[in-house]
Amino acid sequence: VRNRFLGNFRQSWIRSQCRVRNRFLGNFRQSWIRSQCRVRNRFLGNFRQSWIRSQCRVRNRFLGNFRQSWIRSQCWVTIRILGNFRQSRI
Numbered sequence: 001v002r003n004r005f006l007g008n009f010r011q012s013w014i015r016s017q018c019r020v021r022n023r024f025l026g027n028f029r030q031s032w033i034r035s036q037c038r039v040r041n042r043f044l045g046n047f048r049q050s051w052i053r054s055q056c057r058v059r060n061r062f063l064g065n066f067r068q069s070w071i072r073s074q075c076w077v078t079i080r081i082l083g084n085f086r087q088s089r090i
Helices: 002-044 047-063 066-089
Strands: none
């Protein structure tokens, strides 16, 4: 019983550590990509477009399920439309 309890405790502890680490890495990565976008946007001047694109990339890399990929493809469509609209307006 003790071993089983210790085993479960150890497993859950490791799992929780992984979660914490992943959350930290995820946040770090997100903010890094966002800051990169800001730098890029200072030159391009379309913050919203790149921010949406970076959010899609981040979400998809970490969650990687069908729904997120669908959202990403929707974002690409939106960005393409926005990009075309912007170009034609200019």
